[in-house]
Amino acid sequence: MTSFFQYVFTGLSAGSLYMLVALGIVLIYRSTRVLNFAHGDIATVATFVAFSALSHKYSFLAAFGASLAVGAAVGVAFYLSVLARAQREGANLLGMVILTLGLALIIQGVVIWYWGADPVSLPFPISDTRTYTVGGVVISQLSLASLGAGILGSLLLYLLVQKTRLGLAMRATSENLMAAQTLGIPTRLVLSVSWGAASALGVVAGIFLAPALLLDPFFMLDPFLKGFAAAVLGGLNSLPGAVVGALVLGVAESLTGGYLAIHFKNTLAFGIIIVVLLVRPEGLLGKEFKERV
Amino acid sequence: MAGLLEVGDLSLAFGGIKAIEGVSLSVLESETLAVIGPNGSGKTSLFNCITGIYRPTSGAIAFHGASLLGHTPDEIARAGVARTFQNLRLFHNMTVLDNLMVGRHLHFAKNLAAAALRLRAEEIRHRSRCEEIIEFLNLEPVRKSRAGDCPYGVQKRVELGRALATEPRLLLLDEPVSGLTQEEKEEFGYWVHEIRGRFRITVLFVEHDLRFASRLADRMVALDHGVKIAEGTPAEVQRHPEVVKAYVGN
Numbered sequence: 001m002t003s004f005f006q007y008v009f010t011g012l013s014a015g016s017l018y019m020l021v022a023l024g025i026v027l028i029y030r031s032t033r034v035l036n037f038a039h040g041d042i043a044t045v046a047t048f049v050a051f052s053a054l055s056h057k058y059s060f061l062a063a064f065g066a067s068l069a070v071g072a073a074v075g076v077a078f079y080l081s082v083l084a085r086a087q088r089e090g091a092n093l094l095g096m097v098i099l100t101l102g103l104a105l106i107i108q109g110v111v112i113w114y115w116g117a118d119p120v121s122l123p124f125p126i127s128d129t130r131t132y133t134v135g136g137v138v139i140s141q142l143s144l145a146s147l148g149a150g151i152l153g154s155l156l157l158y159l160l161v162q163k164t165r166l167g168l169a170m171r172a173t174s175e176n177l178m179a180a181q182t183l184g185i186p187t188r189l190v191l192s193v194s195w196g197a198a199s200a201l202g203v204v205a206g207i208f209l210a211p212a213l214l215l216d217p218f219f220m221l222d223p224f225l226k227g228f229a230a231a232v233l234g235g236l237n238s239l240p241g242a243v244v245g246a247l248v249l250g251v252a253e254s255l256t257g258g259y260l261a262i263h264f265k266n267t268l269a270f271g272i273i274i275v276v277l278l279v280r281p282e283g284l285l286g287k288e289f290k291e292r293v
Numbered sequence: 294m295a296g297l298l299e300v301g302d303l304s305l306a307f308g309g310i311k312a313i314e315g316v317s318l319s320v321l322e323s324e325t326l327a328v329i330g331p332n333g334s335g336k337t338s339l340f341n342c343i344t345g346i347y348r349p350t351s352g353a354i355a356f357h358g359a360s361l362l363g364h365t366p367d368e369i370a371r372a373g374v375a376r377t378f379q380n381l382r383l384f385h386n387m388t389v390l391d392n393l394m395v396g397r398h399l400h401f402a403k404n405l406a407a408a409a410l411r412l413r414a415e416e417i418r419h420r421s422r423c424e425e426i427i428e429f430l431n432l433e434p435v436r437k438s439r440a441g442d443c444p445y446g447v448q449k450r451v452e453l454g455r456a457l458a459t460e461p462r463l464l465l466l467d468e469p470v471s472g473l474t475q476e477e478k479e480e481f482g483y484w485v486h487e488i489r490g491r492f493r494i495t496v497l498f499v500e501h502d503l504r505f506a507s508r509l510a511d512r513m514v515a516l517d518h519g520v521k522i523a524e525g526t527p528a529e530v531q532r533h534p535e536v537v538k539a540y541v542g543n
Contacts (some may be wrong), residue, residue, distance in 0.1 A: 184370035
């Protein structure tokens with residue numbers, strides 16, 4: 001029984017980081033209908049920025065702030081200078097998705113060129129070897145902090161989207177762009193905020209994942225795919241769906257690793273994608289956007 | 294004298310298809326002008342040009358003396374032009390009240406400093422404006438309902454209310470009574486009439502239903518195949534031979 005709780009806790013902690021990735025993917029998908037394949041890579045480059053800042057003896061907080069700013073800036077700049085322009089020129093959705101894939105490759109190139117391809121470790125103030133034991137369940141500081149970061153990040157996003165004026169404009173824009181525009185909402189500005197916020201969420205995930213993994217140019221690939229699976233599971237256009245999907249995926253993965261075989265831990269995410277797409281393509285909490293024609 | 298909205302020699306083509314050809318019209322301050330015409334006569338295209346969704350091929354559109362050409366839809370909305378859509382474009386997953394609050398968005402932006410300093414008072418002012426519209430359009434029973442769950446007739450009212458919430462100077466209504474029952478049409482006619490009296494808003498509306506249009510409008514403009522075929526009082530336009538031909542055929 002103790003090991004069951006251990007697996008559940010580990011799963012929730014991993015799931016909360018998938019959640020941050022998934023929320024970013026969903027935020028962008030539901031506002032621009034674009035699946036952002038560069039989501040993980042934006043987080044990668046921003047995490048490397050934190051690494052550089054820490055190597056130059058800046059405080060952890062300053063490094064964290066800088067990497068959030070860089071991540072958000074890359075997202076906003078890409079949206080404004082590439083995607084919005086492509087859209088204006090009449091690019092279709094597939095074309096725009098390919099553009100994000102292009103951004104991913106560009107960022108990978110930049111990271112390898114500037115930081116090299118060798119894995120480095122991110123000096124992190126929170127340890128994953130210092131642990132607490134609660135009722136037999138071993139809880140590391142890092143996993144606790146990851147859980148906290150996931151909860152805090154999604155709470156802030158919830159407040160932004162549901163409780164602020166900007167959030168109202170974001171919801172209006174994602175639900176009906178043309179109607180939002182004719183009501184005076186500067187939709188391009190609102191969408192660039194969505195890109196910035198989504199990228200920043202991914203960066204938080206990156207920073208908290210880096211200490212457990214090693215930092216290399218592709219370290220976010222796996223978490224990105226997991227976040228993507230979680231988003232599909234929950235429903236690609238539902239923010240609450242991303243939360244549920246990520247936590248379910250995290251726990252399921254951990255239980256699979258614990259009780260079945262560790263080898264299938266990563267297989268599970270894609271098994272889930274296949275089953276969801278066959279059984280309930282709109283995801284657990286997703287709703288199809290319907291338009292009266 | 295120059296009207297509130299001046300459309301001059303406007304043309305719009307999609308590839309080789311001409312949607313609008315050299316249409317000129319002016320909407321005078323505080324009048325209600327109807328644009329009528331059969332399906333595919335270019336009425337909605339005209340609205341889409343005015344609100345910046347389409348870029349006209351040639352011609353001029355001026356609102357209050359300033360050109361609207363080359364401006365984005367949100368800039369045009371901020372200048373004081375609001376509209377409804379023929380196929381409703383509500384925010385289905387929001388409540389009726391939130392739909393109206395989105396309409397208030399542009400006034401939030403304008404009073405950003407005031408909003409920051411006295412958040413509460415600002416919020417209350419916007420709420421009370423929305424309440425006024427809710428009361429006016431009889432939306433009280435559905436204010437907290439999801440817009441997408443409301444019956445069609447109510448959704449039409451919500452969209453009208455949302456446009457009113459922006460406090461426009463010019464309101465464009467695209468086929469406001471299409472798909473409504475006779476009773477609902479009567480009600481809607483009353484509201485459109487009242488909008489002018491109570492909110493002092495100039496109304497330009499597009500309508501397929503000739504009878505409804507002639508009852509509400511001060512003046513009418515008739516389009517057919519993107520060309521203006523008649524203009525004048527409802528009685529004149531209704532009897533105009535070109536209009537009869539367009540509606541009834543030869």
